[in-house]
Amino acid sequence: MKLAFFSTQAYDRQYFDRYNSTNEIAYFDAPLQEQTTNLADGAEAVCVFVNDQVNAVVINALSEKGVRLILLRCAGFNNVDVQAAKEKGIQIARVPEYSPHAVAEHTVALILTLNRKTHKAYNRVREGNFSLLNLSGFDLYRKTAGVIGLGKIGKVYAEIMLGFGCKVLGYDIIKHPDLEARGVSSVSLDELFAQSDIITLHCPLTEQTRHLINAGTIDKMKSGVMLINTGRGALIDAPAVIEGLKKGKIGYLGLDVYEQEDKLFFRDLSADIIKDDTIMRLMSFPNVLITAHQAFFTDEALTEITKVTLKNIDDYQLGTLSTTLVN
Ligand code: NAI
Numbered sequence: 001m002k003l004a005f006f007s008t009q010a011y012d013r014q015y016f017d018r019y020n021s022t023n024e025i026a027y028f029d030a031p032l033q034e035q036t037t038n039l040a041d042g043a044e045a046v047c048v049f050v051n052d053q054v055n056a057v058v059i060n061a062l063s064e065k066g067v068r069l070i071l072l073r074c075a076g077f078n079n080v081d082v083q084a085a086k087e088k089g090i091q092i093a094r095v096p097e098y099s100p101h102a103v104a105e106h107t108v109a110l111i112l113t114l115n116r117k118t119h120k121a122y123n124r125v126r127e128g129n130f131s132l133l134n135l136s137g138f139d140l141y142r143k144t145a146g147v148i149g150l151g152k153i154g155k156v157y158a159e160i161m162l163g164f165g166c167k168v169l170g171y172d173i174i175k176h177p178d179l180e181a182r183g184v185s186s187v188s189l190d191e192l193f194a195q196s197d198i199i200t201l202h203c204p205l206t207e208q209t210r211h212l213i214n215a216g217t218i219d220k221m222k223s224g225v226m227l228i229n230t231g232r233g234a235l236i237d238a239p240a241v242i243e244g245l246k247k248g249k250i251g252y253l254g255l256d257v258y259e260q261e262d263k264l265f266f267r268d269l270s271a272d273i274i275k276d277d278t279i280m281r282l283m284s285f286p287n288v289l290i291t292a293h294q295a296f297f298t299d300e301a302l303t304e305i306t307k308v309t310l311k312n313i314d315d316y317q318l319g320t321l322s323t324t325l326v327n
Pocket of ligand 1: 075076096097100103148149150151152153154171172173174202203204205206208209230231232256257293294295296297
């Protein structure tokens with residue numbers, strides 16, 4: 001199959017070239033957006049990632065070019081107009097699970113780094129500064145971890161936190177009796193906000209969850225709470241979080257995702273003037289740690305993303321695409 005591959009990074013090419021033998025892949029650095037649809041000329045499928053803008057205009061343009069399949073190299077599909085694709089008869093396939101462990105473990109990495117300040121200690125010691133001043137943290141043991149979204153990632157994360165000896169509270173729109181049996185208490189969102197020392201977000205971005213963390217919900221949290229978002233940027237209202245940090249209501253913030261990340265992440269902007277004042281303000285706090293959407297980034301996850309995406313093409317051609325279909 002002829003495939004137009006958007007938002008290509010060197011590692012994408014490395015993994016796809018390793019496992020692909022039958023498809024003709026044209027790799028493009030550019031993201032898929034209204035201005036770049038011409039790159040899909042002659043392709044039957046496009047392959048995209050989290051920040052490609054697969055809106056109705058893009059889908060109409062792809063349809064006119066004969067594209068019949070959109071392959072997502074990720075689980076979330078909030079960046080795709082599913083209804084528009086359905087109307088044009090374009091199928092959308094994703095990688096529903098590539099490594100929940102990768103994301104859950106990165107969530108814990110953010111917690112441990114923010115708490116024990118190993119990133120600051122590393123720089124200090126390299127400069128011959130062996131002082132411990134301002135490096136103290138807290139024991140995770142017996143703290144309360146609130147988990148929003150108890151799906152594949154939330155479940156793995158909850159189990160890790162139980163291993164630390166934390167009390168784990170969970171909120172989801174569906175029941176997870178298996179987790180309750182393991183010691184995760186199912187609570188309302190308000191109870192979770194009121195009782196948690198650490199709150200992590202593992203729900204998808206939907207109309208219900210957009211800006212789930214806002215001025216009103218921040219008010220309900222414990223003073224000094226640690227908030228971690230490895231879900232999707234728009235789960236958080238960033239200006240409200242900045243106010244929470246300024247007031248000391250939010251004691252620690254860890255972000256792997258950011259609402260405006262499509263203009264920033266996955267590229268080297270170190271020699272540029274960054275015009276996004278919100279992220280610059282967030283970066284200026286000593287108790288904020290930001291990584292650029294790297295929670296998924298392990299060898300196991302990249303291998304799975306590649307293999308499932310290639311299998312999605314095979315299944316599409318055989319007419320057996322089903323479990324990974326979005327529409
Ligand atoms: P999943 O579909 O297995 O679990 C999501 C859970 O959230 C489900 O149990 C669902 O019932 C629940 N949920 C839905 N709406 C909710 C609401 N309004 N309130 C509370 N819970 C709600 O998905 P998975 O694999 O666990 O991934 C979760 C999210 O993590 C993805 O949607 C994606 O946005 C993000 N993600 C981030 C990555 C990164 O590299 N930072 C990589 C992979 C996923």
